[in-house]
Amino acid sequence: xxxxxSDTDLFARxxxxxxxxxxxxxxGGVEEISPEEEAPTPPICPSCHRLAVAEALAxxxxxxx
Numbered sequence: 326x327x328x329x330x331s332d333t334d335l336f337a338r339x340x341x342x343x344x345x346x347x348x349x350x351x352x353g354g355v356e357e358i359s360p361e362e363e364a365p366t367p368p369i370c371p372s373c374h375r376l377a378v379a380e381a382l383a384x385x386x387x388x389x390x
Contacts, residue, residue, distance in 0.1 A: 349373055 344357045349370035356370050369377070 351377075 343360075345360050345362070345364070346355050346357055347364040347368050348355055350367055351369055351373040354370055354372075356364075356368075358364060365374075
């Protein structure tokens with residue numbers, strides 16, 4: 326071992342992130358993805374996205390009648 330280095334420094338450089346967290350703009354919920362993935366833009370979770378699509382379709386059906 327050389328002067329100034331330690332095993333903890335070596336360990337800290339070898340730690341890999343197992344997941345990345347991002348926050349949904351609509352509900353404030355935290356979503357987890359792998360480091361290779363990218364958070365959606367805008368950051369909206371799948372549940373809020375489905376709800377928004379359902380509400381938009383319901384609005385379109387109401388306007389059509």
